[in-house]
Amino acid sequence: MPSATKSAFETAPPLDVAADLLALLHDTTTEQRADSQLEALTLAVSADLPVLLWGEPGIGKTAALNQLAGALALPLTTVIASVHEPSDFSGLPVVGDDPATQGVPMAPPDWAVRLVRAGHGLLFLDELSTAPPAVQAALLRVVLERRVGALRLPPGVRIVAAANPRSSAADGWELSPPLANRFVHLQWTYDHEVVVRGLGGTWPKAALPRLDPHRLPDAVAFARRAVCGLLTARPRLVHQLPSSEARRGGAWPSPRSWDMALRLIAFATAAGTSRGVLSMLVRGTVGDGPGLELLASLDRMDLPDPEALLADPASAVLPERGDLRQTVLDGVVQAVRKRPELSRWNAAWALLVLALETGAPDLVVVPAATLAALRRDDWQVPAAIEQLAGAVSVSQRADRVGAGARP
Template structure:
């Protein structure tokens, strides 16, 4: 009998590697990936910020698979400026024909494909000269003499300067062209994935019947805020570090409007919308915009005063407080007995359907608006206990603080 051939250890190692790579997937909602997908769908350049090794590249590979786009990865930090602006090629008669700028091979492949996902990795370790060359790629989509077709989307990734090898802060002109998304790992996803089951992201879908309303809503949201806060139109941060992140400019407000329209058409959550808005104009202006959008759909105080019995008050406490304060302010501007009584009826309705403490301040303010010839409505009796209890609690808190 012939002896069996000896088993090569590398073959055994290959079998073990195959077993380690054998895994399954399960659908799982992912706010980060949804925000990234919406920005890519809106044809806006995206910059993912995150520590090394947390899965930024893996997310891009998954996104490319889900969108059925070929992925082209370019490590920005190992390229020269001419790799993005093009290399000069001298022809037979440069005086007549000029000197064309030859693009790199990866740009030619993207143009031939007509679509794709261009991934610019390690952007924060690219020196300023390379960042300057990338401006034209990101804004004009030009590389040398080539123009990237509309089907090509641009996504970049960067590590914070503290964890980047020889890192640089992004230049303000380059930073202002991106939607900045903070990328973090999910502990449960990592543990379950290492156990053999990785998530399969559920990508958002745009509803065709909501497109027109989404555009109207987005334009109204941005324009109403900037109309009353003109200083938010352009704010160049004072520090170098903040200039390398999201900040408001006419360009980023236009990007924000587009993202709100896409998020609205997709029915995205507030968490996703917050990521997109704050990642485009920054935390401060972004939070102001989100608060302004919350107030856009609040009921008109005059409508509530006209028919208190049919009033529908917001469930969220901060929004309900805003509505009640608006009702009292409306009565203050036009004090009439019927309107004063209607406001008390609204406060009773708020007491019956929400947290009692929300009516304390409006009730106290409304009581101070009473004219001498106005009779006290019966509704005040139902609110008196709440106001009295709140005042006693405030006095107790002051006394407790003074005794410490």
């Protein structure tokens, strides 16, 4: 005989049960995890620069923006650029009582009004590469001047866009050069381990970078010195409009994008950002070639002063990277060549011994041979040379140079 009462499971509406299951599927958490893409995105957002995420469909660009908005407690406003008309961004004309004297204001769309009322938020312009040229032209003022019709978006609004490569975009267009040059371009890819852990319920946590308030003036000075130094030496890098249409739709150098790069360097310096993240940001602003030149210039700026090393070799700390270490050792030898003194010569040998003990032996071969050739007749061969004998035959070379210099 069937039971007179039914369980709550049996009496619950089917869609309510489905809603409970969906709620469980959406119940995820976050964890602190090194993610260079997410770190680059949050730093650019912190620097108040528009960001454009490039990536294939379905790899999580939109999900990353949703997670970022939630972590930063910013309301997310998503606008699919490709399904809008130019007037949705430039505003619709509204004729008043006396247009001859009052003019015709441009009425903004509802999403812009909501952002202004909130005073802050994350504006997500999705499917940017499928927006036709007329819509891209209307977006210029939104991205650069933050104007939508007669409204100006408040300073608390950040702008992030997403686009698919033309090869995988539905009816895709190349970005116009004026619009492309207004963004920090980040290539968005998926990390297998991140995806697996995320599907298991744990995603990386997005957080704005922590800026050291004591480093702000030095960070600005460092960024200005780096960019201005490079452009002084390489004036042709100031503005280079690419010749191909595809490259014009990406990152390329202009006074505007160099200003963006300068801002990013300052923020990255104040936050102690890794070189990998800074590389993504710089190359995504001025392009790969100029960006790599700027990074190389930054490396040279961070190198220790040869005179400081010669003054206190016992406390010296040499760069870990082989190319930078070689540059430092060559600079030390060059400093001794310019002002040859016995104490400085001995200090240089001590630095070469330190380089031998903490790095690859082949890096000291050329500097040691050059330093040996600087020996004066009355300079006694230091014991440090003997420590280097296992890597290079410096002691014998120094003796031969000394014998050849005697009358």
